[in-house]
Amino acid sequence: MKVAVAHSGTSADAIDIARVDIVVDQSGVIDLTPEVLTSVPWPEPLRRRILDAALGAPVGIGEIARLDIDIAEAFADAVAEAACGGAELVVAPGQTVYHWVEGxxxxxxxxxxxxxxxxxxxxxxxxxxxxxxxxxAGGNGAPLMPVFDAAWLGGEARRDSAPIATLNLGGIANVSRVETDGTATGWDTGPANGLLDAVVARATAGVDAYDAAGSRAASGSVDHALLNTLLRHPYFGQLPPKSTGRETFDLAVIDDALAAIGHEVSLESLLATLVQLTARSVAESLARSGAVRTLIASGGGVYNRALMTALRDALADDGCTLVSSAERGVDPAHKESLLFALVGYFGAHGLPVTLNRNVGARVAGTITPAGWAPRVAVGRVAGLRIRERKTA
Structure with missing residues (x-):
């Protein structure tokens, strides 16, 4: 089956597009063959509107309605631009603008x-x-990555009798832990690219959208008073399963922490401190879940050299080695696209997935038919007959 994917992460840095051929053999092994893996830039005015909504700017319900359509048109245009025609199914998880967490x-x-x-x-x-x-059903709806990782790495974890962990460095950082029985669980550890990008965009008045390769962070120094203040955020003390978003870790978190320490911090040192915040929160959260020897990283943060260096150092204290998913044959920029292709394929065929053991398996997704549909109960409607109502 040809499956196309159109999605964008919480950083809204681009529209990621994929076309994947999925074949399942008689033994249940899934062959997933990427045919197209690319990214298409957001139209800049639309990206600014998305970030305004996601970062809590006052927008009316009319703007939300317009964004719903404008984003969909951009997704469809990106699928066409990337030459992903011929797909029987398009997986479109949508652009996250709010993740409501309470209690x-x-x-x-x-x-x-x-x-x-x-x-x-x-x-x-x-x-x-x-x-x-x-x-x-009572779950967090995120992260979805454990579904992919259980299928991809479950056999290896069973064979070696050793758990394996993965890390996705998007706007928010999330980890998956694949156990020796082949099952996987996952949770959000805290902020990653989202806060880094927001700080750079504000400091440069939008001229720069991110810290390219982490060069600014690499030239700064960690402000330990600021780091310790940020690490006191209550989210870091919560136990998994848990999820979060940009509405929790926004610029107000930074501004409140800066006010609390009472001194100025340069942009470079602020970025160095936020890099250390991500590294510490990932390493400490993973260590609390139990020892693992390998952490396989993907997502845009893999290209931030300062962040990867900080992660390697933080993980080394626990005997864990950090590697890029590229070393395992998966493009770190597009692993999430492969995830969505797999979850969408499962959902379209009514196959349940488990994000949280306490919740159990659920079929993910809602299908909007066009051309192909997984089940057709009625072909041509020849008429409608209204029967007499039955009474007890």
Whole structure:
């Protein structure tokens, strides 16, 4: 089955596009062959509107409605631009603008990008809303990566009788832990690129969207008073499973911490401190879950050399080695695209996935048919007959 994917992370840095051929053999082994893996830039005015909504700027319900359609059109256009025609299914998880967490659990999540628009423009069935079923059942709806990692690394963990962990460095950092029985669990550890990008964008008045290769952070010094203040955020003390988003770790968190320490910090040292915040929160959260020998990293943060260096140092204290997913044959920039292709394929075929053992398995996603549909109960409607109502 040809499956296309159109998605964008919480940083909204680009629209990631994939087309994947998925074949399942008689033994249940899934062959996943990437045919297209690329990124298409957001139109800059639309990206600014997305970030305004995601970062809590006052926007009305009318703007949310317009964003829902404009984002969907951008996703559909990106699929066409990347020459992903011919797909039977498009996985469009949507652009996250809000993740509602209350009392330590997710209550809801809002992703924009109307599936009907994408289906109409691409001519393919669309599966969207991948997180809702898990949240409705009491889960966090995130991260989804354990589904991919259990299929990808479960056999290795069973064979070697050793757990393996993975790390996705997007706007938020999340880890998956694959156990020796082949099952996997995952949780968000805290901020990653999201805070770094927001700090750079504000300091440069939008001229720079991120710290390229972590060069600014590498030239700064960690402010330990600021770091210790940030590490006192209550999220870091919560036990997994847990999830968070940019609405929790926003610029106000930085500004409050700076006010608390009472002295100025240069941009370079602020970035160096935030890099250390991500490294410490990842390493400490992973260590609390139990020892692992290997952590396989993916996501945009892999290209931040200062961040990867800080992570290696923090993990080394616990005897854990950090490697890029590229060393395991998976492009770190596009692992999430492969994840969505797999979860979307499962959902379209009614195969449940487990994000949280306490919640159990749920079928992920809602299908908007166009062309291909997984189940057709009625072909041509020849008429409608209303029977007499039955009474007890």
């Amino acid at each position: 330590g659990r997710a209550r809801g999540t809002l992703q924009l990008g109307r599936s009907a628009v994408i289906a109409e423009r691409t001519g393919a069935a669309v599966i969207s809303d991948l997180r809702a079923a898990d949240i409705a």
